[in-house]
Amino acid sequence: MMDKLYLIAQIADTRVALRSRSINSVVGVENPVPVPGAPPHVVGLFALRSRILTLIDPHVVVGLAPVKVADSQRVIVVDVAGHGYALLADRIEDVCFIEAPETPLHGQLSPGWARVADALVEFEGATLLVVDPAHFITTPVARAA
Amino acid sequence: MDDLLTDFLAEAAEMLADASGAIVAWEGDPGDRDRLDAIFRFVHTIKGSSGFLTLPRVTALAHAAEDALDQVRRGARNADVALVSAVLAIIDRLNQLCETLGKSGVEPAGDDQDVISLLSGLTAAPVETAVPVAAPSVDEDVAAAVQSWRSIRVPLPLLDSVMTGITDMVLARNDFARLLRENNRDPALVASFDRLSDSIAGMRQSVSQMRMQRIDKLFSPLPRIARDLATELGKQVQMVTNGGEVELDREMIENIRDPLTHIIRNAIDHGLESAADRQTTGKDAIGRIMVSARQSGNQIEIEVADDGRGICIDKLVAKALSAKIIASADVALMTPRQKLDLIFAPGLSTAAKVTAISGRGVGMDIVKSNIEKIGGIVELRNDEGRGLCVILRVPMTLTIISGLLVSASNQHFAIPRGAVREILLESSDTVRIDRLGGGEFVSVRGERMALVRLENILSGGEDHDDDSDDRALVIVRPGQGHCYALSVAAIHDHEELVIKPAAPLIMATGLYAGTTLPDNGRPVLLLDALGLPAVIGVDVGVAAQLGSELLAREADALETRTRGQLLLFRDCDQSVRAINLTAIERVEEVPLSDIFESAGSVQVHIGGDIIPVHASAVPSGCEKVKLLRLFDGRNEICYLIDSVIDIIRMTDSVKASKVPGLVAGIILVADQPIELIDPFWLMEQVAGGSRRAERKHGPLCRLAADDDGWAANFLAPILRSAGYRIASGPVLADEEVADVLLCSSETDIAADGPTVPVVRLRMTVNGEGPDDDSIYRYDRAGVLSALRSRVAGTGQ
Numbered sequence: 001m002m003d004k005l006y007l008i009a010q011i012a013d014t015r016v017a018l019r020s021r022s023i024n025s026v027v028g029v030e031n032p033v034p035v036p037g038a039p040p041h042v043v044g045l046f047a048l049r050s051r052i053l054t055l056i057d058p059h060v061v062v063g064l065a066p067v068k069v070a071d072s073q074r075v076i077v078v079d080v081a082g083h084g085y086a087l088l089a090d091r092i093e094d095v096c097f098i099e100a101p102e103t104p105l106h107g108q109l110s111p112g113w114a115r116v117a118d119a120l121v122e123f124e125g126a127t128l129l130v131v132d133p134a135h136f137i138t139t140p141v142a143r144a145a
Numbered sequence: 146m147d148d149l150l151t152d153f154l155a156e157a158a159e160m161l162a163d164a165s166g167a168i169v170a171w172e173g174d175p176g177d178r179d180r181l182d183a184i185f186r187f188v189h190t191i192k193g194s195s196g197f198l199t200l201p202r203v204t205a206l207a208h209a210a211e212d213a214l215d216q217v218r219r220g221a222r223n224a225d226v227a228l229v230s231a232v233l234a235i236i237d238r239l240n241q242l243c244e245t246l247g248k249s250g251v252e253p254a255g256d257d258q259d260v261i262s263l264l265s266g267l268t269a270a271p272v273e274t275a276v277p278v279a280a281p282s283v284d285e286d287v288a289a290a291v292q293s294w295r296s297i298r299v300p301l302p303l304l305d306s307v308m309t310g311i312t313d314m315v316l317a318r319n320d321f322a323r324l325l326r327e328n329n330r331d332p333a334l335v336a337s338f339d340r341l342s343d344s345i346a347g348m349r350q351s352v353s354q355m356r357m358q359r360i361d362k363l364f365s366p367l368p369r370i371a372r373d374l375a376t377e378l379g380k381q382v383q384m385v386t387n388g389g390e391v392e393l394d395r396e397m398i399e400n401i402r403d404p405l406t407h408i409i410r411n412a413i414d415h416g417l418e419s420a421a422d423r424q425t426t427g428k429d430a431i432g433r434i435m436v437s438a439r440q441s442g443n444q445i446e447i448e449v450a451d452d453g454r455g456i457c458i459d460k461l462v463a464k465a466l467s468a469k470i471i472a473s474a475d476v477a478l479m480t481p482r483q484k485l486d487l488i489f490a491p492g493l494s495t496a497a498k499v500t501a502i503s504g505r506g507v508g509m510d511i512v513k514s515n516i517e518k519i520g521g522i523v524e525l526r527n528d529e530g531r532g533l534c535v536i537l538r539v540p541m542t543l544t545i546i547s548g549l550l551v552s553a554s555n556q557h558f559a560i561p562r563g564a565v566r567e568i569l570l571e572s573s574d575t576v577r578i579d580r581l582g583g584g585e586f587v588s589v590r591g592e593r594m595a596l597v598r599l600e601n602i603l604s605g606g607e608d609h610d611d612d613s614d615d616r617a618l619v620i621v622r623p624g625q626g627h628c629y630a631l632s633v634a635a636i637h638d639h640e641e642l643v644i645k646p647a648a649p650l651i652m653a654t655g656l657y658a659g660t661t662l663p664d665n666g667r668p669v670l671l672l673d674a675l676g677l678p679a680v681i682g683v684d685v686g687v688a689a690q691l692g693s694e695l696l697a698r699e700a701d702a703l704e705t706r707t708r709g710q711l712l713l714f715r716d717c718d719q720s721v722r723a724i725n726l727t728a729i730e731r732v733e734e735v736p737l738s739d740i741f742e743s744a745g746s747v748q749v750h751i752g753g754d755i756i757p758v759h760a761s762a763v764p765s766g767c768e769k770v771k772l773l774r775l776f777d778g779r780n781e782i783c784y785l786i787d788s789v790i791d792i793i794r795m796t797d798s799v800k801a802s803k804v805p806g807l808v809a810g811i812i813l814v815a816d817q818p819i820e821l822i823d824p825f826w827l828m829e830q831v832a833g834g835s836r837r838a839e840r841k842h843g844p845l846c847r848l849a850a851d852d853d854g855w856a857a858n859f860l861a862p863i864l865r866s867a868g869y870r871i872a873s874g875p876v877l878a879d880e881e882v883a884d885v886l887l888c889s890s891e892t893d894i895a896a897d898g899p900t901v902p903v904v905r906l907r908m909t910v911n912g913e914g915p916d917d918d919s920i921y922r923y924d925r926a927g928v929l930s931a932l933r934s935r936v937a938g939t940g941q
Contacts (some may be wrong), residue, residue: 033668034556036603037654045647045660045668047839052660052668054648083648137650 005128008093008123009076014113016097016129017121026081026092028072029055041136043069052135053077053084061136062112076134085137098123102130111131148252153194155298157243160187165236166365168229169372173383175224177215184232185214191239200252203242209261210235231263233369263757282808301395304356304795311345311352312643313872316416316662318345323666334894360438361389363398367409368437374413381430382413387437397539401447408535409434411509416453416512416533426530428452429451450534456527458484465490485527489513492615546644550637551619558633559642559661560619564630564674567620568636576618586619587630590792594620598632602656604675616822621674631677644671688695711821713814714773715787717764721819723793723812724784728824730776732789734769749783757808758783759827777828784827846937847883847901848873855904856889861929885935889922902935904928 001013006017007026010055024099032044034053039059045052060066067088075086102119109117121128164187171180192207200373210232216222236259245253316342325338364386375382393401417423417432424430435450458481465471465487471479491510513523521539528534540546540563548559549568569576569589577588578596585596596618619631642661647670651657658673711723739750740763747758749772756774759782764770772783793814800811809823846869848856872883886903886926905919906928912919920927 035651035654035657035670035671036554036556037656038651042650045670047320047662047666047668049317051316052645052647052662054651081649083646093289137648 004097004099005095006094006098006123007076008128009089009112010091010093011076011087011089011131012064013090013095014062015128016117016131017123017125018076019132020095020129022078022080022132022134024077025088026074026076026089029069029086030071032069035143040066043136048077048084049087051084053086055086055088057088058116058136059088059093061116063110064112068098075133076133078137080134080137087136089131096123150198150246152298153198154243154247156189156194157239157584160191160242161236161243163361163365165233165369166367168232168236169368169384171224172226172229181214181218181224181858182301185211185218188214189879200242200246202255202257203239205233206239206242206257206261209264228264231260234260234263238744242464244313248636249938251845252287271395290499304395308352308356313350314345315349315643319662320666354392356394357392358395358398359389360391360393360398360447363393363402364389364407364436367406371409371413371434374410375432378414379419380413380417380432381433382417382434384409384434384436387435388439391438391440391445393539397445399540400515401537404515404537405436405447405449407512409436410448412451412533412535416451416455418454445539447537448534449537450532452532455529455531455533456485456488456525457529458527461485461487480512485525488525489523528701539758546642547639548642549619550641550663550669551599551631551633552619552635552637554603555631555634557637557663557667558599559640559671560621560631561658561667561671561674563832565619566622569618569620571616571618571632589618589620589630592628595629597629597677599677600634600673621677623738641669642669711812712773712792713790713793715790717785717787719787721790721814721817722808722822723814723819724822725824726792728775728777730774732916733772733774733783735772736769737764737767740764740770751783753864754781756781756783758785759830760785764836765865775824775827777824780828782827782830784822843868843870843882844932845870845872845882846887846932847871848886849886849888849903855922856887860887860922863925869932869934885932887928887932904931904935 005020007014007020007023008017009016010016011018027048029046032046034044035042035054043055043057043066046055047053055069057066064127069088074089074092076089076092077084077086079085098121100122102121104119105114113129117129117131118135119130121130163924164184164230165186167180167184171184172176174180188210192204192211195203195207213222213228213232217224217228222228238257242252282737288924321338322342325335329335367386368384371382371384376564412434413432418426418428420430423432429452433452436448437450438447440446460473462479462484463475466473466476468490470487470490476484488509509523516523516537516539521537524536524538526534526536540561547562549562549565550557550559552558560779564649565817567589571578575590579588585598587594587596616632616634617636619633619636620628621631622628640663642663644659644661646652647657647660650668651660656673656677659671660671661671663669710724712729713721713723716722733751735749735751741748741750742756743765747760747763749758751772751774758772764785771786771788773786775782775784780784802808804811808820808828809826810821811818812821813819846864848861848871857871857873861873864871883901886901888903906922907917907919908922910921912921920931922928
């Protein structure tokens with residue numbers, strides 16, 4: 001069941017279906033604390049209750065220019081290897097089951113997206129990229145175009 | 146398994162470990178009644194509990210040991226090596242039985258007569274010479290023992306989960322506090338929250354304490370290990386442990402156990418020489434190993450010092466060369482410290498041949514990496530030929546540390562308080578900052594260090610113009626390596642911080658050691674004290690420091706000349722006193738044997754000089770003493786001290802004492818009144834006693850015609866103490882012309898020509914006539930006054 005559950009969101013200017021297995025929650029963030037010296041896709045740190053999360057900017061991961069964090073911007077909280085991260089989202093749409101099967105990619109994507117996207121899926125008359133949120137954290141950053 | 150049995154086993158394991166250490170100590174000092182009683186209680190308790198659980202073998206063993214020890218207590222038997230070995234054998238057997246019991250749950254069948262007979266087979270004849278000890282009734286003792294063991298056992302995972310729980314509670318409370326501050330003004334709610342907050346803080350404290358264990362736990366098996374190993378190697382070792390009351394997080398204890406054991410094995414196997422070798426080098430046949438622990442701030446220092454041969458640097462280098470750890474070209478460039486640090490290189494073992502005990506290729510590198518894994522450091526103090534001291538410095542706990550909050554670029558950061566040596570303002574008088582060749586250096590009271598601006602590090606080495614005056618300097622003492630100064634925009638406060646690891650991609654920067662969440666709810670990064678300077682390539686390693694020490698010494702000398710400084714020291718009576726630094730020529734450390742008492746005053750023999758010492762008696766109870774050597778341009782005197790504390794700036798106000806004496810007055814140092822020693826008064830006491838200046842520049846008196854050596858043997862000491870320099874024997878070609886000639890007979894008056902005045906000595910009390918200007922040679926005053934008048938005559 002969980003395998004079919006996706007979070008539909010717009011991330012790095014692209015509509016994607018995020019596999020929900022590692023997604024913890026969606027929260028608002030304000031004013032993250034920067035981490036000098038950290039890789040460029042690390043926006044900073046913020047506290048969620050008693051946890052400290054590392055905020056990631058997916059724009060940088062796929063090779064776009066970084067964006068400014070707006071007040072109460074929505075972020076997707078994910079757990080990867082015991083650490084908590086949050087992905088900046090441009091817009092959060094919905095969580096839903098997608099019964100349609102994932103179809104493999106055939107190299108039509110930009111280099112940045114090609115490294116994070118796994119497959120394609122049909123949803124309500126549109127084609128979405130299927131992305132595992134963990135890829136945004138573990139993938140080396142694409143050089144900004 | 147039965148709960149009762151589990152409890153018994155846990156208790157027995159703990160007591161047996163303690164007991165073996167106590168027995169070895171007791172063997173060394175059989176008169177130690179307390180120790181004997183403690184061991185007796187161990188076996189007595191084990192006997193009692195095992196009887197209750199029907200473990201006949203355990204009961205029989207404990208009973209036999211109890212009997213034997215009781216005889217010793219009653220003075221009916223002597224504690225000798227055989228007895229101690231027999232008791233140790235019983236303890237070993239008990240350990241084996243307990244292990245089997247732990248695995249199978251039932252006591253294995255078997256016979257322990259072999260070890261029991263060891264005990265009873267000894268001559269149990271009453272010994273008259275035994276130390277008579279009063280034997281209090283057994284029940285009384287045991288009642289005391291039960292009191293001291295009044296505790297319960299808790300499984301470790303439970304303890305750990307309580308700790309995790311309380312950490313989360315603290316963080317949740319911090320979060321709650323922030324919300325409350327932002328949204329609520331209801332005093333009742335705030336008060337109630339404060340109460341909750343206080344009790345959480347108290348609980349956290351208790352939980353931290355629950356996890357604390359006395360380091361005794363770690364130390365108690367060591368004497369046994371040392372004894373067994375020494376016996377195996379045919380060496381004699383005396384092990385002393387100290388500071389067992391220091392407490393350490395149990396996780397740290399687990400982590401230190403192996404490295405510590407390894408260091409001790411190394412010390413016995415490689416460090417200590419055989420008894421014969423020791424005696425040829427003038428050491429006591431019994432090697433000493435001293436293990437001590439002490440707490441300093443958030444850190445625990447564990448020191449293992451032996452009096453063995455130390456590390457032979459040349460052998461170490463040769464070994465590293467042959468193991469291809471270093472190239473021969475590197476050797477010339479290496480400082481002694483770097484050479485010594487080769488001991489930590491992987492794959493290097495100093496033993497000439499591999500032994501079963503410690504030369505197995507796992508060596509100090511493993512010790513070092515294990516200690517560093519838990520945030521500790523390993524230091525060495527090597528005194529070649531005289532011993533090695535290994536110091537382990539580890540944090541007390543891992544999860545909650547005391548941190549110093551600083552800010553840079555408008556952002557807060559935390560520094561572990563344990564790594565901070567000192568905090569200063571850049572504008573402080575004791576601080577001088579030099580910009581040289583693109584780098585910055587700071588001199589704090591003559592000690593030169595690299596200066597690192599936090600903003601520069603965080604922005605990847607770019608220079609920031611920051612002319613703010615009130616920047617603060619944090620002198621950071623990273624684990625290994627040397628201090629550096631971290632310049633930050635401001636210092637905030639100290640806080641107990643719950644440290645959580647940061648995400649791997651943040652840790653990978655090398656700048657941070659973790660994250661923490663203070664009360665305001667804004668995450669704060671914990672700076673990695675060692676990683677910071679490395680990231681921008683500032684070398685705080687050894688080479689950089691040695692060069693800078695030379696510079697610092699020059700700077701120090703300059704400072705000494707340009708402004709008054711005081712040396713703060715601990716006097717022999719342990720009170721802290723100060724003395725003007727310019728009066729001190731140097732601080733000497735001499736063996737006690739060089740200090741002697743002569744003619745009612747204490748003197749010291751340093752190099753070729755005999756110098757008076759300001760002390761009422763020759764000190765005792767130590768092997769070496771420290772002396773302040775004072776020199777006023779003419780006279781010298783030594784002042785006996787305990788230790789040097791610091792060099793401080795002369796304060797403006799001295800409250801002078803009313804009566805001249807040793808103490809010139811009182812000054813305030815850090816709000817503490819300190820007695821200031823009066824070097825003038827000290828000199829006054831010895832003026833005339835030692836006249837180095839006059840020895841160099843006093844008149845030269847040549848002993849002529851001193852064929853029988855009388856003048857050289859009898860007269861010369863008197864003349865020297867009167868300030869003359871003495872020359873005797875044949876006149877050398879380049880010798881300076883004597884100021885006066887002292888002639889013991891009539892023979893060669895004209896040897897040096899008429900320019901040199903002559904004092905002639907005669908053997909008889911009465912002269913030969915009115916023209917006889919010679920002086921009777923035992924007329925001390927006459928000889929001196931004649932010399933004085935002749936020398937004065939030359940000047941005219």
